[in-house]
Amino acid sequence: MEGAAMSGTDGTGGxxxxxxxxxxxxxxxPTWRGHVGAVRAGxxxxxxxxxxxxxxxxxxxxxxxxETIPLRNDETHPGKLSQGEYGARAGVPRVLRLLRDRxxxxxxxxxxxxxxxxxxxxxxxxxxxxxxxxxxxxxxxxTQLTAADERELALRAADTLESLxxxxxxxxxxxxxxxxxxxxxISRELGLAYDxxxxxxxxxxxxxxxxxxxxxxxxxxxxxxxxxxxxxxxxFTSSRPYTPPRGVLSLWRDEFDLAVEEGGLFQxxxxxxxxxxxxRFLILRELLDHIGAHDVWYATHEELAAYVSRECPAG
Numbered sequence: 464m465e466g467a468a469m470s471g472t473d474g475t476g477g478x479x480x481x482x483x484x485x486x487x488x489x490x491x492x493p494t495w496r497g498h499v500g501a502v503r504a505g506x507x508x509x510x511x512x513x514x515x516x517x518x519x520x521x522x523x524x525x526x527x528x529x530e531t532i533p534l535r536n537d538e539t540h541p542g543k544l545s546q547g548e549y550g551a552r553a554g555v556p557r558v559l560r561l562l563r564d565r566x567x568x569x570x571x572x573x574x575x576x577x578x579x580x581x582x583x584x585x586x587x588x589x590x591x592x593x594x595x596x597x598x599x600x601x602x603x604x605x606t607q608l609t610a611a612d613e614r615e616l617a618l619r620a621a622d623t624l625e626s627l628x629x630x631x632x633x634x635x636x637x638x639x640x641x642x643x644x645x646x647x648x649i650s651r652e653l654g655l656a657y658d659x660x661x662x663x664x665x666x667x668x669x670x671x672x673x674x675x676x677x678x679x680x681x682x683x684x685x686x687x688x689x690x691x692x693x694x695x696x697x698x699f700t701s702s703r704p705y706t707p708p709r710g711v712l713s714l715w716r717d718e719f720d721l722a723v724e725e726g727g728l729f730q731x732x733x734x735x736x737x738x739x740x741x742x743r744f745l746i747l748r749e750l751l752d753h754i755g756a757h758d759v760w761y762a763t764h765e766e767l768a769a770y771v772s773r774e775c776p777a778g
Contacts, residue, residue: 495666502647504663506670508680509727510774517724517760522682522730523569524659525558527551527637528738529581531574531602535638547736551581553738559591561744565751572598572636572659572766594763597621597655599638610645617649623670635763636660636732638682638698647672650679657682657768659730666727669773676777679767681695682730688718689732694743712716712746716729723757728767 480504487495513520521674529550533543543612562569571588573595578585599605599618608616617635625631635650637643637660648672650658657680658670670679686692693706722729762770 468697474489480692500534501644501675502642502661503672504661504681505669505676506775506777508667508771508775509676510771512774513726513760514770515760516758518726518758519719520728520767521719521754521759521761522563522728522764523567524730524732524764525569525571525738526732526734527555527573527577527581527584527669528551528598528638528734529574529577530645531577531599535604550734550736550739553578554735554737555584555587557739557744558733558747559587561748561751562593563591565755566698567614567751567761568592568594568763568766570596570634570659571596572596573624574598574600574602574638574742575600578624584629585624589628594634595632595634595764596659596764597624597635602638604614604639605637605641605643605646606654608643610643610649613643613645614649614652617653621653633657634659634682634768636684642752647677647679648657649726651677656680656772657764659684659764665722665725667736667767669777678772678777680772682764682767684730684732687714688730690743691734694737694740704729708743711743712750715746715750718749719754723759729754729759764775 477627491597527550528547530544530547531540533547537545552649573585580719587593597617597620600620610637621632633655634657635653635655636658640662643658646660647658651672659671661681662683662685663681664683667683668681670677670681690711693711694704694708695702696704716773719729724756733747738744
């Protein structure tokens, strides 16, 4: 993830969200209902109990974007690329050591170009018992693509991760959480078990496609539980790390504490090139200390999706 996507198209060359050239206040009821109802949250998938009687589920994730964000933006100068390289060179080793020392599994969402640039990193994820999942080809913005281009890049990315990780990915997180009008159909064509890009709940839910259950699990995300909004820095824009790391620790700890109180899910999105810096990495370590004082079930996103599907059958 990183800053908000630029204005996009509907995948066919027209402006996204338009209703036949009309302004939104001119739409008739079927038009605005059609937009709202295209991809919707269905039945909740919070099980009656977590494995081993755990008080909450914890799903940690890392978006290993590395150099792909500047490349996606046609930024090819060494300075921007070095910021991404930091994630692979310094951030990932720190993260993997911490996860190993705490025996915590995680999901790494990785653009295919990032995986091709760092194939040994992909193998390190697999060897560490972690999941490798889809995160686009070059961190593209899906809402700026035609349906055909989005589909081709998704299939190419899946093939690439399969060749490097040794198994085909079963889940997706769209780059920048940019979920187009075509993303769900493409994800279903790929046979994916889950998505982790939407924000309709704190807990997992089944995705509806124009009102019809899909069997596909949504593991919802939120900008509150993402490191990038707090720590992104760009000297040419207004992006500044206004929140001190320990302020973010307080926010995330509160999110976790209420998840435990409600017996639900605590899901967290991080980036090695963001959270991997020393002052930020320390708060991740302290957060895991806090979580470790509670009876929780750590799961990859794949494990979580499989469990809630099994424990919350349809009908």
